Amino acid sequence: MTTHLEDRKTQEATASWLDEANIRACLAAAEPCAEQAAGILQKAEGMQGLTADDVSVLMNLEDPGLLQALFRTAEKVKEQIYGPRIVLFAPLYVSNRCVNECAYCAFRAGNPIERHSLTRAQVVREAEELVRQGHKRVLLVAGEDPSAEGFQHVLDSIAAVYAARVCNGEIRRVNVNIAPLTVEQFRRLKQAGIGTYQLFQETYHRETYEKYHTAGPKKDFLWRVTACDRAMEAGIDDVGIGVLFGLYDWKFEVLALLQHIRHLEERFGVGPHTISVPRLEPADGSEFAAVPPHAVPDADFRKMVAILRLAVPYTGIIMSTRENAEMRRETLRLGVSQISAGSRTDVGGYAEGCDEAPGQFELGDHRSLEEVARDLAAMGYVPSFCTACYRMGRTGMDFMDLAKPGDIKTHCDPNALSTFMEYLLDYAAPDTRAAGMLLIRQRLSAMDPQTRAFTEGQIAEVEHGKRDVFV
Ligand code: SAM
Numbered sequence: 001m002t003t004h005l006e007d008r009k010t011q012e013a014t015a016s017w018l019d020e021a022n023i024r025a026c027l028a029a030a031e032p033c034a035e036q037a038a039g040i041l042q043k044a045e046g047m048q049g050l051t052a053d054d055v056s057v058l059m060n061l062e063d064p065g066l067l068q069a070l071f072r073t074a075e076k077v078k079e080q081i082y083g084p085r086i087v088l089f090a091p092l093y094v095s096n097r098c099v100n101e102c103a104y105c106a107f108r109a110g111n112p113i114e115r116h117s118l119t120r121a122q123v124v125r126e127a128e129e130l131v132r133q134g135h136k137r138v139l140l141v142a143g144e145d146p147s148a149e150g151f152q153h154v155l156d157s158i159a160a161v162y163a164a165r166v167c168n169g170e171i172r173r174v175n176v177n178i179a180p181l182t183v184e185q186f187r188r189l190k191q192a193g194i195g196t197y198q199l200f201q202e203t204y205h206r207e208t209y210e211k212y213h214t215a216g217p218k219k220d221f222l223w224r225v226t227a228c229d230r231a232m233e234a235g236i237d238d239v240g241i242g243v244l245f246g247l248y249d250w251k252f253e254v255l256a257l258l259q260h261i262r263h264l265e266e267r268f269g270v271g272p273h274t275i276s277v278p279r280l281e282p283a284d285g286s287e288f289a290a291v292p293p294h295a296v297p298d299a300d301f302r303k304m305v306a307i308l309r310l311a312v313p314y315t316g317i318i319m320s321t322r323e324n325a326e327m328r329r330e331t332l333r334l335g336v337s338q339i340s341a342g343s344r345t346d347v348g349g350y351a352e353g354c355d356e357a358p359g360q361f362e363l364g365d366h367r368s369l370e371e372v373a374r375d376l377a378a379m380g381y382v383p384s385f386c387t388a389c390y391r392m393g394r395t396g397m398d399f400m401d402l403a404k405p406g407d408i409k410t411h412c413d414p415n416a417l418s419t420f421m422e423y424l425l426d427y428a429a430p431d432t433r434a435a436g437m438l439l440i441r442q443r444l445s446a447m448d449p450q451t452r453a454f455t456e457g458q459i460a461e462v463e464h465g466k467r468d469v470f471v
Pocket residue numbers: 104105106141142143144177178179180199200202243244278279280281282283289322360361362
């Protein structure tokens with residue numbers, strides 16, 4: 001059954017927000033003017049976001065003094081809205097079967113690798129292994145199998161992850177990164193209890209998109225660029241978007257991302273919950289991935305994260321283990337709010353450690369969850385395993401209504417500390433536990449008396465053996 005978002009004309013109309021001419025005009029008009037940049041940064045401190053023109057000016061900044069001012073402002077906004085909390089998750093690859101030919105990916109159909117789809121029992125084992133490490137949140141990932149069985153496998157895998165139990169631990173939120181679906185399928189995905197539906201456009205530059213996606217349903221640019229509309233129409237109000245940086249000019253992509261965000265805000269009253277900023281990494285069987293045509297240098301990458309923080313202050317920014325530990329540390333300061341840890345991108349990689357088939361791409365950070373959590377705590381960040389919002393229905397517009405006036409903090413701060421305490425007691429080694437407990441005490445003493453008393457109560461419940469305590 002096709003709905004009105006699935007015929008060609010409606011897709012063209014739905015995607016009319018993507019305006020290449022406007023992007024080119026913005027980029028051409030932007031001069032790196034010190035006075036103008038200072039005004040934009042002052043405006044950004046008000047945390048109301050930035051226009052495409054503002055963003056274009058900031059993207060063209062090269063002056064070291066102005067760049068430092070940009071980073072300082074991003075840091076301030078990040079601290080004001082997100083405080084020291086960093087949400088942690090792990091990807092869980094359930095299948096590398098794929099009908100598409102994406103030039104950069106090891107899972108592309110023409111790459112002669114061994115193919116697996118995990119059985120229900122194998123998914124449960126993967127999830128159990130992640131629970132044993134201390135994870136509470138996974139991002140379920142799969143190649144594209146457009147058959148009815150392929151979609152059913154995703155639904156069954158989600159159910160299997162939620163069913164996994166180890167002692168008193170379980171995965172409490174399953175986000176998914178899978179190929180675009182019909183509205184009807186998105187409804188079923190929502191019923192399966194997902195948190196966020198995540199999909200990267202790869203590139204918003206249509207010509208480039210068509211060049212690097214040469215076979216399979218993913219060739220269809222319009223089907224992909226309208227996928228979040230279908231997801232939101234189906235009632236999934238937390239969507240995550242992103243670009244695969246390296247395929248095309250990063251400045252073009254950032255302005256297109258902004259157009260996408262503004263479109264979703266106008267149409268559904270709320271924009272994406274998260275933005276991901278993956279950079280192209282080498283991948284087995286892809287010569288192309290080793291030499292990205294528009295590689296984003298580190299300096300530009302840091303600048304981009306800071307600008308996104310200011311342009312859409314209330315949208316989470318996700319940094320995966322594609323990046324190395326140093327880049328992840330630096331961008332936490334500039335705007336990143338969620339990171340993966342202890343990741344494997346091969347199917348069955350956690351429980352089976354199966355090395356016959358390669359992962360989807362090479363990782364830059366191989367540290368375990370424990371090492372990442374310890375490092376975060378040493379830098380003063382609170383690793384958060386909180387999954388409360390979507391379980392309490394604080395999603396989409398309801399989430400933004402709490403986030404924008406700053407009220408969400410009254411939930412996030414106590415929940416971050418109590419879930420971190422749960423992690424320390426159940427999974428951490430003694431030295432991590434000691435460092436984490438010290439951080440918890442420091443964070444408590446920085447709270448106002450009322451929040452502190454409340455949070456201490458929540459933490460005490462965890463210390464007395466209660467689990468999954470949240471507000
Ligand atoms: N197969 C689905 C799709 O392509 O939309 C969903 C999952 S795909 C496995 C997840 C993402 O991995 C893709 O959207 C792409 O951006 C990213 N990816 C693929 N190859 C990559 C590479 N070589 N380096 C970095 N990211 C890559």
